[in-house]
Amino acid sequence: MNSKHYIDGQWIKPISSETIAVINPANEEEFARVPAGNAQDIDAAVTAARVAFDEGPWPKLSGAQRAGYLDKIAEIITRRLDELSRLEVRDNGKPYPEAKWDIEDTAGTFEFYAGLARKLDDESESEVALPEPGFSSRALKEPIGVAGAIIPWNFPMLMAAWKVAPALAAGCTMVLKPSEVTPLTAMALAEIVDEAGLPPGVLNVVTGLGPDAGQALIEHDGVDKLAFTGSVPTGSKIMAVAARDIKNISLELGGKSPFVIFDDADIERAVEWLMFGIFWNQGQVCSATSRVLVQESLYPALLQRLVEEANKISIGAGDEEGILLGPLVNAAQYEKVLAAIARGVKEGANIACGGDRPEGFDKGYYLQPTVLTDMSEDSWIWREEIFGPVVCIKPFSCEEQAVKLANDSRFGLAAAVMSKDDARCERVAKAFRAGIVWINCSQPTFVEAPWGGYKQSGIGRELGEWGLNNYLETKQITRFSSEEPWGWYIKP
Numbered sequence: 001m002n003s004k005h006y007i008d009g010q011w012i013k014p015i016s017s018e019t020i021a022v023i024n025p026a027n028e029e030e031f032a033r034v035p036a037g038n039a040q041d042i043d044a045a046v047t048a049a050r051v052a053f054d055e056g057p058w059p060k061l062s063g064a065q066r067a068g069y070l071d072k073i074a075e076i077i078t079r080r081l082d083e084l085s086r087l088e089v090r091d092n093g094k095p096y097p098e099a100k101w102d103i104e105d106t107a108g109t110f111e112f113y114a115g116l117a118r119k120l121d122d123e124s125e126s127e128v129a130l131p132e133p134g135f136s137s138r139a140l141k142e143p144i145g146v147a148g149a150i151i152p153w154n155f156p157m158l159m160a161a162w163k164v165a166p167a168l169a170a171g172c173t174m175v176l177k178p179s180e181v182t183p184l185t186a187m188a189l190a191e192i193v194d195e196a197g198l199p200p201g202v203l204n205v206v207t208g209l210g211p212d213a214g215q216a217l218i219e220h221d222g223v224d225k226l227a228f229t230g231s232v233p234t235g236s237k238i239m240a241v242a243a244r245d246i247k248n249i250s251l252e253l254g255g256k257s258p259f260v261i262f263d264d265a266d267i268e269r270a271v272e273w274l275m276f277g278i279f280w281n282q283g284q285v286c287s288a289t290s291r292v293l294v295q296e297s298l299y300p301a302l303l304q305r306l307v308e309e310a311n312k313i314s315i316g317a318g319d320e321e322g323i324l325l326g327p328l329v330n331a332a333q334y335e336k337v338l339a340a341i342a343r344g345v346k347e348g349a350n351i352a353c354g355g356d357r358p359e360g361f362d363k364g365y366y367l368q369p370t371v372l373t374d375m376s377e378d379s380w381i382w383r384e385e386i387f388g389p390v391v392c393i394k395p396f397s398c399e400e401q402a403v404k405l406a407n408d409s410r411f412g413l414a415a416a417v418m419s420k421d422d423a424r425c426e427r428v429a430k431a432f433r434a435g436i437v438w439i440n441c442s443q444p445t446f447v448e449a450p451w452g453g454y455k456q457s458g459i460g461r462e463l464g465e466w467g468l469n470n471y472l473e474t475k476q477i478t479r480f481s482s483e484e485p486w487g488w489y490i491k492p
């Protein structure tokens with residue numbers, strides 16, 4: 001693995017000799033080291049991106065020309081699908097089939113934004129109707145400039161693609177800082193854009209710690225836009241810096257998403273979506289439906305079936321066949337999730353299943369799938385994001401109460417509802433205060449549809465045309481074409 005930063009189309013020796021260990025969460029062994037980038041590395045990367053934007057060809061290319069590069073990037077990712085999926089498994093711990101989805105979706109994201117880049121050629125200018133004779137006006141969409149992207153560790157390459165693909169499609173240049181926990185596929189993306197022949201400085205990748213490289217990136221004067229996915233506390237710090245410097249931001253933050261299940265729901269269907277909604281990616285999913293509300297008459301039977309299935313889940317290293325639950329991403333996250341469960345129990349929650357390291361695993365950050373019950377609505381465990389395979393489940397009596405409990409959160413990323421009554425699903429979907437709502441399912445995500453949260457779950461939307469708009473400015477050009485004098489200045 002490369003031990004350099006990718007800056008201005010070259011692999012550059014880091015300023016500092018400090019490095020960060022990359023650990024395989026399945027066996028706790030270090031298998032790579034990456035540079036711990038500092039403010040000087042970031043400065044070099046932002047300068048390269050600035051020059052590429054201000055003087056380079058990239059923003060002036062047609063959308064179709066930029067789309068050609070994005071398609072090439074998608075092609076190379078697809079060619080390297082197996083290798084990149086294996087890298088993601090080693091870096092993050094997720095089961096191989098899920099890593100493969102991520103990498104396929106990564107390629108799909110570049111393809112999708114190639115399509116939108118082509119459309120921009122026709123749609124980047126629109127007429128604005130003016131009431132005043134003699135004037136005509138147009139609105140133009142233009143790239144916002146240099147974007148700084150900071151991403152988390154739960155879907156490493158996919159989260160990079162959600163930012164890099166629309167930014168490049170729009171004509172922006174970018175500095176990407178991946179999570180220090182899972183930096184490897186972002187470095188692979190640098191190799192890929194290099195092979196695709198992207199002009200120097202258009203995408204720069206610097207690895208490093210949040211408080212060092214990350215902080216330097218958000219504070220850099222040469223950055224016009226900050227695109228962040230990660231936790232609420234870091235998002236809040238980024239927003240404070242952006243407020244000071246008046247930088248454009250988009251924030252995709254955490255969640256504690258509710259899943260409301262009515263008593264007419266098919267119990268097996270409900271269990272299937274509940275399992276997926278909280279245990280895929282080891283529950284380390286921003287939109288995980290981690291607060292489950294079940295109508296009273298269905299509650300005992302549903303809880304029993306959920307516990308039966310959770311106890312049967314196959315746990316193991318992500319590269320083993322037939323595994324559904326891999327290790328958590330690192331020691332810190334593992335300790336955090338165990339501490340959250342302990343706090344829940346101390347507050348009065350009962351462990352219906354799980355709560356501990358599974359038997360037979362001496363090494364690796366493995367945790368049993370955990371179902372907690374009987375917590376109060378005010379308890380920390382019910383209200384805060386745990387980011388692990390831990391679900392809190394509660395009964396409710398009526399629709400009104402379910403909606404009230406679902407919306408009683410500082411988060412508003414996602415929400416799900418299940419019922420055979422379509423009208424009820426529709427009512428509840430509209431009543432949810434959340435940016436993403438699933439009816440009769442939980443989690444399926446499509447690059448075409450807007451993604452982002454209400455309340456403290458974020459600002460702005462990624463994916464679809466909304467994702468492209470994150471990287472576009474709007475300019476008006478107004479022309480006066482009358483021979484008549486305008487009339488304010490009357491010659492003396």
Ligand code: NAD
Nearest residue numbers: 151152153178179210214215230231234252253254255286
């Ligand atoms: P995190 O906030 O700890 O770190 C995210 C990124 O921010 C990392 O690259 C980190 O190095 C960087 N960072 C940390 N401090 C920084 C600073 N002071 N300045 C600049 N950058 C800094 O989050 P995480 O633990 O990596 O990810 C988990 C969180 O991400 C969860 O809360 C999850 O819900 C959220 N998430 C949200 C979405 C979404 O789409 N809404 C998707 C995935 C993850």
